[in-house]
Amino acid sequence: MNSATVRNLLVRGMLAGLAAGVLALVVAYFLGEPHIDSAIGFEEAHAHGHDHGEEEELVSRSLQSTAGLATGILLYGVAFGGIAALVYCFALGRVGRFSPRATALLLSGCALLVLYVVPFLKYPANPPAVGDGDTIARRTGLYLLMMVLAVLLAVAATLFGRRLAPVLGTWWATVAAVAAFAVVTGLAYAFLPSVNEVPEGFPGALLWRFRLSAIALQITLWTGFGLVFGELAQRLLRPGAVPSRPPAAAATTAR
Structure with a gap:
């Protein structure tokens, strides 16, 4: 091109x-x-604990x-x-x-x-x-980490499917690649820490x-x-x- x-x-x-x-x-x-x-x-x-009503609002x-x-x-x-x-x-x-x-x-x-x-x-x-204001950096980092992992796993799954295609055919190679992506993503979900900061x-x-x-x-x-x-x-x-x-x-x- x-x-x-x-x-x-x-x-x-x-x-x-x-x-x-x-x-x-x-x-x-x-x-x-x-x-x-x-x-x-x-x-x-x-x-x-704070009088938020008296704080100056920078942007309305x-x-x-x-x-x-x-x-x-x-x-x-x-x-x-x-x-x-x-x-x-x-x-x-x-x-x-x-x-x-x-x-x-x-x-x-x-x-x-x-x-x-x-x-x-x-x-x-x-x-x-x-969400707790003190954990913004941690939560942002975890989200970006999950995003990077998803991109890397998607690339790896695509390469995996291309290697399997000559052996299994395009259809089953695609199924195997999607299944592998889902399994490894599930493992990432299990090992990465969870965040639950919904107030009572x-x-x-x-x-x-x-x-x-x-x-x-x-x-x-x-x-x-x-x-x-x-x-x-x-x-x-x-x-x-x-x-x-x-x-x-x-x-x-x-x-």
Whole structure:
């Protein structure tokens, strides 16, 4: 793949990430923010030992939930879109005989699974008021460790499946690779320390709804990126495969 094509895919990846970020922003604002407000209300109602009401608020909650939220998600979408496009350039043609569109969807699904779902199942997202402020660094480190392990295990499973393919065939090699990934991931779950810092009295339904909204945001982000970037990549790499206007419509336009 020449540098011009890589550059074009990079630009399209960033645009697709921006579009996916807009979709994720809608989900975050309407599904996630109300639960964050409820969690903050719980935290303020149960605060003790300090007069939080007199503390100066550096950034207002309204600004955080609007401009701050939009800036963070859209910048994240552009950044991850560019990185995903570069990974796509490497993966295209190496993961099977898939079309550019199908490769983009496959890559997005794998990224969602490895970068979010696997770490999330061990260390799920928590709203405000859940978690000890003194353990933020430890919890962040454990989450990043789980993410790195998931990426390494996914790469190892892919190489394992490719080695088995000539012997077992593509189908059973894929089954064996997925099973090996699941088993080793389960062992990582068992050996890594657990984190349970939900305060007493915190509503379980609120925690559950917040985590569902966090998953919905990531699904929207990666699915939107896969669909948009897949279509853009398809039009760039295989323009002849994109349906053109019907002959009748073309003749009408020519008149």
